[in-house]
Amino acid sequence: xxxxxxxxxxxxxxxxxxxxxxxxxxxxxxxxxxxxxxxxxxxxxxxxxxxxxxxxxxxxxxxxxxxxxxxxxxxxxxxxxxxxxxxxxxxxxxxxxxxxxxxxxxxxxxxxxxxxxxxxxxxxxxxxxxxxxxxxxxxxxxxxxxxxxxxxxxxxxxxxxxxxxxxxxxxxxxxxxxxxxxxxxxxxxxxxxxxxxxxxxxxxxxxxxxxxxxxxxxxxxxxxxxxxxxxxxxxxxxxxxxxxxxxxxxxxxxxxxxxxxxxxxxxxxxxxxxxxxxxxxxxxxxxxxxxxxxxxxxxxxxxxxxxxxxxxxxxxxxxxxxxxxxxxxxxxxxxxxxxxxxxxxxxxxxxxxxxxxxxxxxxxxxxxxxxxxxxxxxxxxxxxxxxxxxxxxxxxxxxxxxxxxxxxxxxxxxxxxxxxxxx
Amino acid sequence: xxxxxxxxxxxxxxxxxxxxxxxxxxxxxxxxxxxxxxxxxxxxxxxxxxxxxxxxxxxxxxxxxxxxxxxxxxxxxxxxxxxxxxxxxxxxxxxxxxxxxxxxxxxxxxxxxxxxxxxxxxxxxxxxxxxxxxxxxxxxxxxxxxxxxxxxxxxxxxxxxxxxxxxxxxxxxxxxxxxxxxxx
Numbered sequence: 001x002x003x004x005x006x007x008x009x010x011x012x013x014x015x016x017x018x019x020x021x022x023x024x025x026x027x028x029x030x031x032x033x034x035x036x037x038x039x040x041x042x043x044x045x046x047x048x049x050x051x052x053x054x055x056x057x058x059x060x061x062x063x064x065x066x067x068x069x070x071x072x073x074x075x076x077x078x079x080x081x082x083x084x085x086x087x088x089x090x091x092x093x094x095x096x097x098x099x100x101x102x103x104x105x106x107x108x109x110x111x112x113x114x115x116x117x118x119x120x121x122x123x124x125x126x127x128x129x130x131x132x133x134x135x136x137x138x139x140x141x142x143x144x145x146x147x148x149x150x151x152x153x154x155x156x157x158x159x160x161x162x163x164x165x166x167x168x169x170x171x172x173x174x175x176x177x178x179x180x181x182x183x184x185x186x187x188x189x190x191x192x193x194x195x196x197x198x199x200x201x202x203x204x205x206x207x208x209x210x211x212x213x214x215x216x217x218x219x220x221x222x223x224x225x226x227x228x229x230x231x232x233x234x235x236x237x238x239x240x241x242x243x244x245x246x247x248x249x250x251x252x253x254x255x256x257x258x259x260x261x262x263x264x265x266x267x268x269x270x271x272x273x274x275x276x277x278x279x280x281x282x283x284x285x286x287x288x289x290x291x292x293x294x295x296x297x298x299x300x301x302x303x304x305x306x307x308x309x310x311x312x313x314x315x316x317x318x319x320x321x322x323x324x325x326x327x328x329x330x331x332x333x334x335x336x337x338x339x340x341x342x343x344x345x346x347x348x349x350x351x352x353x354x355x356x357x358x359x360x361x362x363x364x365x366x367x368x369x370x371x372x373x374x375x376x377x378x379x380x381x382x383x384x385x386x387x388x389x390x391x392x393x394x395x396x397x398x399x400x401x402x403x404x405x406x407x408x409x410x411x412x413x414x415x416x417x418x419x420x421x422x423x
Numbered sequence: 424x425x426x427x428x429x430x431x432x433x434x435x436x437x438x439x440x441x442x443x444x445x446x447x448x449x450x451x452x453x454x455x456x457x458x459x460x461x462x463x464x465x466x467x468x469x470x471x472x473x474x475x476x477x478x479x480x481x482x483x484x485x486x487x488x489x490x491x492x493x494x495x496x497x498x499x500x501x502x503x504x505x506x507x508x509x510x511x512x513x514x515x516x517x518x519x520x521x522x523x524x525x526x527x528x529x530x531x532x533x534x535x536x537x538x539x540x541x542x543x544x545x546x547x548x549x550x551x552x553x554x555x556x557x558x559x560x561x562x563x564x565x566x567x568x569x570x571x572x573x574x575x576x577x578x579x580x581x582x583x584x585x586x587x588x589x590x591x592x593x594x595x596x597x598x599x600x601x602x603x604x605x606x607x
Contacts, residue, residue, distance in 0.1 A: 087473075088583035130464070131424070175471040177558040180580035184473045191472070192479075229584045232501035234448050234546035235474040236584065338490040341518060344428075365427060365483070375447075375482070386505040392498055402486040404427075 003027065005156045011062060015202050019066045024099075024155045025106060029062070033110060033147045037061055039303040043204060043262075044115035045271035048326065050208035050262065057109045057116065060203055067195035068105035068188045070221045072098050075238065079226035086229055086236045087181045096162040101185045103152065103164075104172045108189055108196065110148075111139025113288060113299075114307045117368040118272040119279055122287045134291055139299060141170035142291040147300075184226075187238045193224065193248070193376050201254050204262065212257035215250035223247065227377045227387045239377030239387060248376045249394045256400050263369035266331040269362050270409055274323050278316035279307065329360050329409040332416045337364075338401040350408055353422040357415040364403040425466045425526065430484050432523025433465070435493040436534055438510040439520070441542050443497075445510045448474070448546035451481050452553045453537050459556050460602055461533040469557070473581060475550035476557045485510075493519035548593075551585060554578050555594050555603070562605035570607045571595055 009021045021029070028034055037057040046053040076083065076094055083089040089097075113119030113136065123134040149166035152158060171179040175186055188195050198217060205213025223244025227237045240248050262268065280286045288302065289295035311320045322328055333350050335343045351358055375397070376390045391398040410416065437453055438445055445453070455476045457463040469476035488494040492515035496508040520527060527534070541549060558577050562569045575591040582590070598606045 086584040131466075132468070135468075177471060177561055177577050177581060179471075180577075181473070181583055183471060183581055186472055190470075229547065230501065230503045230505060231545040231547045232446070232503055232507060233505060234550045235582060237474060338487060341491065341515075341522070363427075365480075384504070388506040389508065392506055402483055402490055404487050404490070 013059065013063060013066070014206055015063055015199070016066055019062050021062075021065075022157060024152070024157045025065070025102065027151050027155060028103065028106060028148065031148065031151055033143055033300055034058075034061075034107075036300060036303050037109065037112070039305045040112050041115060041304055042200070043208070043268075044118040045275055045323065046208065046262070046265075046268050048271055049265055049268050050210065053204065053208045055203060055207045057112050060200060061106055061109050063199040063203055064108060064189075064195045065102050065106040067199045067217070067221070069098070069102050071188050071193075071195055071198075071224050071238075072101055072185065074221055074224045075226050078224075078241070082226040082228050082236060083184075086226075087184055089181070096164065097182050097185060099158070099162045100164045100168060100172060100182060101188060104169050104189055105195055107144055107148065107169060108140060108173060109136070110143050111136045111141070111291065113139075114279070114302050114304050115275055118275045119288070120368070121276050122279055122283060124287045124290050137174060139291040139296065141174045142296045143300060144170045144173070146293075146296055184236060184238075191238065193220075193238050193240070193251075197255065198251065201251070201258055205254070205258065208262055210258075210262060212261050213254045215254045216247040217251075219247035220244055220251060225379055227379060230387075233377075233387065237377055239379055240390075241379050242381045245378045245390060245393045248378070248390055249397055252376075252390070252394075252397050252400065259364075259367075259369055259403065260337065264364050264367055264403070264405065266334070266407055267328060269367070269407065270329050270331070270360065271323065273360050273362065273409075274319040274328060277319035278311065278323060281317040281320065282307065282310050282315060329411055330413040330415075332358075332408050332410045332413075332419060334407040335405055337403075337405045339404055339406065347406060347408070349423055350419065353419040354408065354410060354415070355422075357410045357419060358408055359411055360409040362407045362409070364405040367403065425464050426523070427484075427487075428519075428522040429526035430465065430523070431488050431491070431493065432520045432527050433463075433530070433534070434481075434484055434488050435512065435516050435519045436527045437538070438488075438494050439512040439516055440534060441510070441538055443509045443511050444538075444542055446499075446507050446546065447482065447485065447510070449542070449544075449549055450485065450510060451475075451477060452546075452549040453541060454481055455553050456541055456556070457530070457533055457537050459560060461530070461536065463530045463533050471554070471557055471581075475554045488519065489513070491515050491519055547585075551578070551582065551590060551593055552597065554581060555590070555597055559597075559603045559605050567605060568607040569605055571598060574603075574606055 003023050005023045009026045010018045013019045040057045042055045043053045126134045144166050152166045201213035223241040227239040229236050289298045377387045378390050454465050455469050458465045467478040469478050492513045495511045495513040499509050571594050575594050578590050579587050
């Protein structure tokens with residue numbers, strides 16, 4: 001498609017207003033493999049609980065690029081001296097890495113399976129002995145190398161200014177050693193203070209119609225800094241200035257609320273289970289093709305539309321029927337968010353009591369959205385500048401429980417009565 | 424199959440045996456080293472960052488161990504400035520270790536080994552050693568034999584704040600101890 005290489009494009013975004021893109025980024029989003037993201041819903045079947053949650057990976061990917069770019073600029077503005085002295089940067093190198101980080105953020109979810117994370121349990125094993133499956137990042141990296149090399153490498157804006165390759169993008173995304181000092185910025189794609197989470201909390205909250213995912217992202221973006229290396233703390237990291245610690249606290253509380261109220265909602269997660277089993281029934285051999293060579297071309301033919309087409313033809317077995325008729329499995333019991341050892345023993349009794357009635361067990365620890373302990377470093381200003389973990393500023397952050405809840409399901413709510421009688 | 428109880432017991436055992444010498448970074452790197460150098464199936468998926476191999480699931484498990492009372496995180500002031508945490512066994516440490524005792528017993532010698540070999544090192548030194556091993560394993564996966572100088576160069580490109588001299592010295596030490604697979 002003919003284009004003006006110096007044109008700046010603007011796309012409306014419900015979170016940030018307008019997102020600006022250069023022509024290279026515009027060509028990337030025009031690629032069919034990127035347009036596929038319009039047909040992959042961000043939160044799978046969540047709309048059955050929160051009807052507004054119909055947004056896609058397409059708008060999220062644009063949002064992550066925008067957020068990563070703002071964080072990058074802020075860190076450069078406030079921490080150039082650390083970037084120069086500890087990470088070997090000069091002004092020109094930073095321009096190149098900013099362009100690289102923007103493209104990596106834009107493409108970070110390019111390998112998602114239909115209905116996002118719900119399909120990931122159907123990725124084939126990369127090491128069967130260790131039980132390790134491929135992850136969506138492996139698919140993203142392979143799609144970038146195989147499909148985006150011509151777009152990225154032959155674009156005049158890139159070749160005359162930055163000269164990075166599709167391989168550079170994939171290496172940064174995968175965290176490969178070849179990425180060199182650019183790995184510092186990997187923290188903005190996937191880390192303690194990353195643009196991915198910062199965007200999806202705001203966006204998912206907006207579309208789901210809940211207030212839980214909101215936090216002061218402008219303040220956070222305006223206080224993000226590089227924290228210098230030290231023997232006890234290790235290498236340079238991304239953190240926040242002291243003035244931003246409440247904004248960082250807000251982010252962590254938003255993550256916790258969104259996890260407990262939306263992502264790990266008892267009905268939402270069991271729809272993922274049904275979807276996964278319906279997909280297993282639809283996929284040849286019960287799993288997706290490998291992220292290798294021509295297999296990846298077969299993989300990207302899978303999107304939500306294709307799966308919904310099969311479901312509309314009543315394919316996909318019992319679980320597809322359950323999805324179509326909203327006849328999902330029912331939660332029989334759950335532990336507290338951080339079960340005690342007594343609760344774990346009690347859970348074993350429930351399993352025994354349910355016997356064959358137990359059809360599904362969903363642990364929070366296996367959820368992609370699990371909160372995890374984010375402990376962002378805060379650069380204090382008094383009595384002298386020194387970094388401290390956020391959990392030493394915020395008693396709320398220090399006591400947020402881990403993602404360890406477990407939910408047990410049966411086919412029918414009445415099965416609970418039968419199990420209680422056997423407890 | 425490694426269970427959640429096994430992992431919690433392993434983390435608690437490391438904190439107990441280190442006698443307060445282990446911080447969060449050291450815990451992360453010790454688990455990576457146990458996996459790579461002693462084949463302990465920790466079932467974490469370590470990815471590379473400037474600060475070395477990292478998996479946030481380790482911190483999630485640490486947080487759970489703390490919530491169960493198996494580990495106490497004590498705030499400490501670092502001599503070089505700033506604050507962090509030291510991990511100590513909590514009141515429920517023995518109970519949590521009991522739930523994964525078979526696993527911990529099986530790898531007991533490896534736990535002692537990793538703490539003796541690496542437990543007293545600073546976070547920066549542990550990051551360097553584990554990054555060298557991570558890069559070496561990537562080279563081994565690619566079936567490439569790489570001279571020590573090239574290995575050090577790659578790690579220096581990731582960690583320019585460390586000198587080539589320091590990285591090369593550590594790489595040679597790891598090679599001489601037989602910890603590197605792809606170093607020529």
